[in-house]
C-alpha cells in the first residue's frame with residue numbers, strides 16, 4: 001500500500017469510563033426539548049447510546065448533561081397511511097428490520113437495517129440516532145436520501161421539516177441545532193412499480209461498510225425508469241446523493257451496459273479517502289461494482305412490483 | 307461438565323473480579339506519538355520516581371537486563387505509541403481515568419522509524435547506540451551451489467498481529483511490608499515472578515505471584531510488562547493494593563503483538579524438484595526494545611528447512627529496532643513464520659517446474675530422521691505426509707487447481723522441563739502445574755493422567771491456578787509444551803506418590819492413596835527435541851472485490867496420544883480460526899508517520915463467526931517415546947493454515963501472494 005495517505009486514528013484516549021455527567025430521563029418530547037433548551041451546548045440527547053456511549057467512554061466527547069430520551073414512548077412507532085411511511089425516531093434498528101410493513105413494501109430499508117452492526121447494537125440503536133449522528137458510515141442516511149425522506153424536527157420554538165438532501169452537512173455535522181430533536185422520519189409511500197436495494201460491501205459481518213449504495217427506482221408499465229434515487233455510504237464526509245443518476249437513467253430501460261455506465265458515472269461523484277481498508281482506487285472499484293449490482297436489483301424489484 | 311463450563315456460566319474469577327480493601331485503580335498516561343522527546347513532564351508517578359528497566363522473561367526471554375531492555379517508564383523520550391509515560395491512581399476506575407488529565411506532558415514529536423528497511427538505514431532510535439540492529443547472526447554453514455539448474459528467489463512478510471485474548475492483561479498487586487503479592491492473568495506466574503525479582507531487585511522469597519482465571523493468552527501473558535512493575539512499585543510505595551486492567555485500546559496499542567517478520571529467500575533446486583539448498587535473510591521487526599525480538603530471528607532461521615531434507619542451509623537472522631511496541635510471542639512464535647517462508651518457496655518451485663505441489667514436497671522428504679544444516683532435527687516425514695494425502699483424499703476431493711496444501715513440522719518448547727505438584731489430602735487431589743493454563747483446559751489432561759497413574763476418579767482431582775508459593779519451580783504454558791512437559795511432571799510426581807503409598811501400606815491402591823496425606827512437588831528436567839508433523843488443506847473463494855471466504859479447512863496433525871479429545875479438537879479449531887485470521891484480516895498497522903491504524907478490535911481484524919469455515923479435524927495418534935505418548939499441539943494450526951490458505955488464494959486469483967494479511971485490493975479483479 002505504498003503512496004497511500006491514511007486517515008489518522010488518534011489514540012490519545014485509551015479509557016473505558018466516561019467523565020462525570022448529569023443524567024436526565026424525560027418521558028415526553030416536550031420535556032426533552034425543554035432540557036435541551038436549558039443546557040444548550042453542554043447537553044446531548046442519548047437514544048440507543050450505540051454511537052454516543054463509545055465516544056464518552058473513550059473520552060472523545062465530554063458531556064456534562066446527558067438527556068436519555070429512550071423512555072419517550074410517543075416516539076417509537078412505524079405507521080403507513082395513504083401518503084407516507086412514518087418512522088418514530090426512537091424505533092430501534094431491530095424493530096425496523098423486523099417490521100412486517102417494512103419487510104413487505106420497503107425492502108431497501110430492511111436490507112440496510114439488517115446489515116447494521118450486530119444484534120446487540122440493533123436492539124439498542126435507534127433510527128433517529130443513526131441519522132442524527134451524521135456519521136457518513138452509518139447505513140440509514142443513504143437509504144433515506146435515495147427515498148427522498150423528510151425529517152421532522154422539534155425545537156423550543158416549534159417544529160420544522162428538513163429534507164434528507166439538506167440534512168447532512170459534514171462529517172458528524174447535521175442541520176440539527178443543538179436544541180432540536182428529530183422525532184419522525186417520513187418516507188413517501190411506495191407506489192406501484194417501485195423497487196429498491198441496499199448493497200453493502202464490508203469486511204466481515206457486523207462491520208461498517210467499505211462502501212455501500214442505496215438505489216430506489218420507479219418504472220412505468222413498459223419498464224422504463226421514471227424516477228431514480230441513488231445514494232452512497234462511507235465514501236465522503238457525508239452520505240452522498242447522486243445528482244447524475246436521474247439524467248443517465250430516466251426514460252430508459254435498464255440493461256447491464258446501462259447499469260455499468262451509470263455506475264461509472266455515479267462513482268465519479270464519490271469522494272472516498274485512502275485508509276486501512278483500501279486506497280481511493282480500490283474504493284471506486286468497489287463502488288462501480290456495487291452501484292451496478294444495486295441498480296440491477298432495484299430495477300428487477302421495481303418491475304416485479306407491477 | 308464441559309471444559310470451561312464455569313466460564314460460560316459467568317462463574318470464573320478473573321483478575322478484575324479480585325477486589326481488596328483500600329484498593330487503588332491505576333491508569334496509565336501513554337505516549338500518543340511513536341517517537342517524541344519529552345520536553346517536560348509534571349504529575350503522576352513517572353521516571354523521576356522509578357528508573358528501572360525490565361529483563362525479558364518467559365518464552366524466548368534472556369532473563370537479563372541490557373542496554374536494549376525496556377524501561378518501565380519512558381525516560382526523556384518515547385519510543386513507541388502507547389509507551390507508559392506516567393501512572394495515576396484513583397479510588398475507582400472512573401477517578402483514575404479522570405486523573406489522566408492531571409499529568410502535564412509536553413512532547414516534541416520526532417520522525418519515527420516504522421519499518422525494517424528504514425531501521426537498517428536510519429540513525430539509531432536510542433541515543434548512545436550504534437545502529438538499529440538488535441541482533442545479526444548467521445545460522446547454518448556457508449555453501450556454494452553453482453550446479454543447480456533452478457534458482458528461485460522471493461520475499462515475504464508476515465505483518466504484525468495482535469494477540470487479542472478475550473480477556474486483556476491485568477494485575478492486582480499488594481504489599482504487606484514484607485512480601486509483594488501479585489495476582490495476574492497469566493500463562494506463567496513463575497516468569498512474572500522472575501521478572502519482578504530481577505527488575506525490582508527484590509529477593510525471590512519476598513515475591514509471590516498467583517494466577518487468576520485467565521481468558522486467553524496466546525503468548526502475551528507469559529512475560530513481564532511495564533504496567534505490572536508500576537503496579538507493584540505503587541503498591542509498595544502507597545502501601546495500598548493496586549489494580550490495573552488493560553482496556554482493549556491499550557491492548558491494541560501497547561501490548562506486544564506477534565509476527566512482524568520478513569524474509570528474502572533463495573532456493574537452489576534440480577529439475578526433479580529436489581531442493582539442494584536454502585539461503586537468505588530473515589528480518590524481525592523487534593519494535594523499540596529487546597526481548598522476544600532477540601530470540602525470534604534465529605528461531606525462525608533454524609526452522610527454515612521445514613519438514614524437508616534440504617542438505618544445505620545458510621541463513622542470516624536479523625532483528626531491527628523500530629518505533630513500535632516491542633514484538634512478543636504469538637501462538638507459534640517463529641514457527642508459523644518459518645513454515646510460511648519455506649512453504650511459499652516450495653509452491654513457487656512447483657509452479658516453476660509445473661509439478662503438483664504434493665509431488666514437489668514428497669521429492670524433498672526423507673523416509674529417515676533428518677538433521678538439517680540449520681540444526682533442526684525431524685523424524686521421517688514421508689510416511690506421515692503420504693498418510694495425510696490419503697486422509698485428505700488429495701487428487702480426488704481436493705486438487706491443486708484450487709486447494710492449498712501445507713506441510714510443517716512443529717517444534718515444541720520442551721527444555722528445561724516443567725514442574726508439577728500433587729497433594730492428596732482428605733480424600734481429594736489437588737494439582738498445581740509450573741505453567742498456567744490460560745483457557746486451554748489443562749485440567750482435562752491432568753485428570754486423565756491422574757486417573758491412569760493413580761487410579762483416582764476425575765471428580766476427586768482439581769487443577770489449581772498457578773501460584774509461585776505452591777510450586778517451587780516452573781516454566782510456563784507456551785510453545786505447545788504443556789501436555790508434554792507438565793504431563794511428564796505429573797506422571798513423575800504420581801510415581802513418587804505411588805512409592806510413598808507402597809512404603810506406608812505395603813501395596814498401592816487408590817483407596818490407600820486417598821486415605822493418606824501426600825504432597826510431592828517435582829520438577830521434571832527435559833531436553834532434546836520432540837518434533838511432530840502436520841498437514842493442512844484449505845480452499846478459498848475470492849469475490850471479484852477481493853473478499854476471501856474460506857470454504858474448507860482440513861487438518862491432519864500428529865498429536866501423539868490424545869489425552870482429552872475435547873481439548874485437542876478445541877485447540878485445533880481455535881487455532882485454525884487464528885491461522886485464517888492472520889491471512890484474511892488480522893493486523894496491527896501504522897502509517898509511515900507512526901499513527902496507529904488499527905485502534906479498534908474490528909480494525910485489528912479478528913474473525914467473526916460468519917468467516918469460520920467447515921472444519922474437518924483428523925489426527926494421527928503416533929505415540930511419542932514419552933510415558934504418556936503425547937506430542938505438541940497448540941501451535942499446529944497457526945503454523946499450518948496460513949501457507950495452505952495463501953496457496954489456495956493464489957490459485958483461485960492467479961496472483962502470487964507474498965504477504966499476510968492478504969489485502970482485498972491486491973487480489974480484486976481488474977475492471
Ligand SMILES: Cc1cc2nc3c(=O)[nH]c(=O)nc-3n(C[C@H](O)[C@H](O)[C@H](O)COP(=O)(O)OP(=O)(O)OC[C@H]3O[C@@H](n4cnc5c(N)ncnc54)[C@H](O)[C@@H]3O)c2cc1C
Nearest residue numbers: 045047048049050051052117125126128129130138139182
Ligand atoms: C460495534 C458497532 C457497530 C456499528 N455498525 C454500524 C453499521 O454497520 N452501520 C450503521 O449504520 N451503524 C452502525 N453502528 C452505529 C449504530 O447503528 C448507531 O450507533 C445507532 O444506530 C445510533 O443510534 P443510537 O440510538 O444508538 O444513537 P446515540 O448513540 O444515542 O446517539 C447518537 C447521536 O445522535 C444524537 N441523537 C440521537 N437521537 C436523536 C434524536 N432523536 N434527535 C436528535 N439527535 C439525536 C445523539 O445526541 C448523539 O449525538 C455501529 C455501532 C456499534 C457500536
